[in-house]
Amino acid sequence: MTQEEEEVVLLDYWPSPFGTMARIALVEKGVNYIHKFEDLSKKSPLLLEMNPVHHKIPVLVHKGKSICESNIIIQYIDEIWKNNFPLLPSEPYQRAKARFLVDFINKKVHGSSIKVWMGQSEEQEDGKKELVEWSKFLEEELGDKLYFGGDVFGFVDIALVPFYNWFIVFKTFANFNTIEIECPKLVMWGERCLKRDSVSKSLPTSDQVYQAYLEFKKDEVWKDKSPLMPSDPYKRAQARFWADFIDKKIYENGKRIWTTKGEDQEAAKKEFIELLKLLEGELGDKPYFNGENFGFVDLALIPFYSWFPTFEKFGNFNIEKECPKFVAWANKCIHKDSVSKSLAEPNKVYEYVLKFKQQLGLP
Numbered sequence: 001m002t003q004e005e006e007e008v009v010l011l012d013y014w015p016s017p018f019g020t021m022a023r024i025a026l027v028e029k030g031v032n033y034i035h036k037f038e039d040l041s042k043k044s045p046l047l048l049e050m051n052p053v054h055h056k057i058p059v060l061v062h063k064g065k066s067i068c069e070s071n072i073i074i075q076y077i078d079e080i081w082k083n084n085f086p087l088l089p090s091e092p093y094q095r096a097k098a099r100f101l102v103d104f105i106n107k108k109v110h111g112s113s114i115k116v117w118m119g120q121s122e123e124q125e126d127g128k129k130e131l132v133e134w135s136k137f138l139e140e141e142l143g144d145k146l147y148f149g150g151d152v153f154g155f156v157d158i159a160l161v162p163f164y165n166w167f168i169v170f171k172t173f174a175n176f177n178t179i180e181i182e183c184p185k186l187v188m189w190g191e192r193c194l195k196r197d198s199v200s201k202s203l204p205t206s207d208q209v210y211q212a213y214l215e216f217k218k219d220e221v222w223k224d225k226s227p228l229m230p231s232d233p234y235k236r237a238q239a240r241f242w243a244d245f246i247d248k249k250i251y252e253n254g255k256r257i258w259t260t261k262g263e264d265q266e267a268a269k270k271e272f273i274e275l276l277k278l279l280e281g282e283l284g285d286k287p288y289f290n291g292e293n294f295g296f297v298d299l300a301l302i303p304f305y306s307w308f309p310t311f312e313k314f315g316n317f318n319i320e321k322e323c324p325k326f327v328a329w330a331n332k333c334i335h336k337d338s339v340s341k342s343l344a345e346p347n348k349v350y351e352y353v354l355k356f357k358q359q360l361g362l363p
């Protein structure tokens with residue numbers, strides 16, 4: 001067999017949940033592969049040839065032959081590299097059930113998530129309600145197990161975790177945190193999965209997901225002439241850097257304020273104020289992070305402002321006293337219609353945190 005025939009190639013698109021599933025399965029099995037990214041607005045001749053029916057990614061090309069559809073790809077990977085970590089249960093009923101759940105996720109969870117991404121207000125609300133319903137069902141299926149198949153990560157986990165990643169992004173874009181309140185076990189499962197190397201290496205960042213979202217919604221975004229991203233490439237890179245910084249630092253650090261006590265909490269508060277001061281430095285004397293107009297960094301940061309009263313109550317400190325410029329910026333943002341309509345209410349955040357602490361057994 002020639003080297004080319006032995007090669008494993010994945011035709012992919014970074015933000016795709018279906019592409020992510022194939023990536024996770026390959027990493028779990030330790031398979032070396034060549035990653036080829038597609039521009040979905042200008043599909044390559046290779047993609048058209050390898051998936052002549054749907055013209056969609058992901059496509060796995062193995063020994064010169066193509067395998068299409070994410071769930072079929074995962075099962076193929078499991079069957080070919082079968083001596084490593086099994087992804088599907090060996091017992092036929094459990095295997096059938098896992099296939100049913102993956103089909104459910106691909107149809108229902110994906111369908112409702114698309115409504116949240118793309119839908120206007122009413123449709124988006126429907127999508128959110130449906131996602132809560134599907135999540136409750138999935139939480140029941142999970143029961144007290146670590147993963148859907150029991151003690152080990154497998155097929156159903158691979159299919160669901162890219163959507164769990166979307167739920168996290170929906171918190172910012174669609175004011176969606178009901179799952180955290182209603183399905184704590186599912187959230188714990190999601191966080192457990194995110195810690196796996198195969199998952200963290202394969203999932204797109206929230207910036208990549210957001211870019212894909214903008215691409216999908218291009219017409220709508222440009223129609224009202226309010227681009228969220230700066231047009232200058234360097235400024236765009238800077239905006240992405242700060243949004244990533246916010247994503248990584250602000251949530252984790254804020255969480256430390258309400259989950260710790262004593263010295264740890266003091267350290268978390270100090271670090272939190274330092275983070276805000278760094279952001280104040282980046283803001284400078286501009287009204288918004290990108291200058292005159294509300295944009296990407298403002299949008300990534302402002303949802304956390306709803307959490308500030310909770311941080312202040314648990315941490316017994318006053319953020320405005322330490323970072324007045326930051327609070328002035330936040331007050332400007334919350335008077336914008338798009339923000340005031342979308343932000344979570346601070347008292348609901350506080351109630352949620354209280355409930356979550358109780359569930360975690362924290363004092």
Ligand SMILES: N[C@@H](CCC(=O)N[C@@H](CS)C(=O)NCC(=O)O)C(=O)O
Nearest residue numbers: 016017018040056057058069070071
């Ligand atoms: N059922 C397919 C769905 C794959 C899919 O929807 N791929 C999208 C990217 S997320 C795609 O290639 N879209 C291009 C198109 O629809 O033209 C699977 O599970 O693999």
